[in-house]
Amino acid sequence: MPFQKTIKSEITLSGIGIHTGKKINIKLIPAQRDTGIVFYRTDKGVPVKAKLPFVIDTSLATTIGIDGIKIRTVEHLLATLYAFGITNLIIEIDGSEVPVLDGSALEFAKTIMKTGTAKQGKTIPLFKITKPFLYESSRSRIVAKPYKGFKITYKIFYEHPLILEQSLSIEINEQIFLREIAPARTFGFLKDIQYLLQNGFARGGSLDNALVLDEKGVVGGKLRFRDEFVRHKILDAIGDLSLVGYPIKGHFIIEKGGHTAHINFLKHLIESGYYELEEEPYFNFQLSTQAV
Incomplete structure (x- = not known):
């Protein structure tokens, strides 16, 4: 089992x-052993654990919350913490959404690398997939299989000439995450912007923090990877899967996924019992009234 970890010193980002x-x-x-990943809304005085029972919305981002207090777009930061093996951290935040920065996880990753992590002398159980498990919805298909490490195979399909069908299968560890996944930016389509704005989304979106596509290609920018779109989907998936609260051992094959599919898949996986953990996890979806 891996050791619990926190960061060596405080990090501030805006x-x-x-x-x-x-x-x-x-x-x-930095947080003490067995704290977990905990967001603390300083403007509300409310803590919220970054765990599956506290997910309250998955519309275009993953939102956690409790008693009407929410924190949106947690997935990029959570993916970074997971990749660096950070299991204990207090995240003070003075608003309802994690900053998007440049639309990727690269700044989070570089800042944590600079600060460094610290082992805490106590192990944490592994969340191991023990049997193949299939989740299907009207548009998504996710399979979990036993595997010696943590691997994601992701396939996306968009009717856009720059994307069409993209797929990538990749083992997730700190070095691969930093080099291959963290730089991949969020993306959206110019034709959808008016609808998004009218429905309370993308009010802070710009060419500085997202890949925006018109009918032919990227508006005002260049791709960091030819397949940056599927890489960003993997980034999102890592953040969403991390909400089980433990390091994961398994291979996840995701087709046409998204935040809603990721979270629904996790809930069904937990209910299936096709996993193994050395101690009983807290997965009570009905009694999630206490965040810490």
Whole structure:
């Protein structure tokens, strides 16, 4: 089993929320063993654990919350913490959305690399897939299989000449995440912007924090990878899967996924019992009234 980890010193970051359009400040604070990943809304005085029972919305981002208090777009930061093996952290945030920064996880990753992590002298159980498990919805298909490490195979399909069908199968560890996944930016389509704005989304979106596509290609920018779109989907999936609260051992094959599919898949996987953990996890979806 891996050791629990936190960061060596505090980290402060600021940026715009891609959906709220508001400036937000966050502070990552080292935490004691067995704390877990906990967001703390400093403007509300409310803590919320980054665990599956506290997911309250999956519309275009993953949102956690409790008693009407929410934190949106947690997936990029959570993916980074997972990739670096950080299991204990307090995240102070003065608004309702994690800053999008440049639309990727690269700044989160580089800042944590610079600060460093610290082992805490206590192990954490592994969440191991023990039997193949299939989840299907009207548009998505996700399979989990036993595997010695943590691997994601992702396939996407978009009727756009720059994307069409993209797929990537990749083992997830700190080095691969930093090099191959963290730089991949969120993306959207110019034709959808008016609808998104009218429905309370993308108010902070810009060419500085997202890949925007018109009918032919990327507007005002260049791709970091030829298949940057599927790489970003893998980034999102890592963040969503991390909400089980433990390091994962398994191979996840995802077709036409998204935040809603990822979270629904996790809930059904937990209910199936096709996993193994050395101690009983907290997965009570009905009694999620206490965040810490």
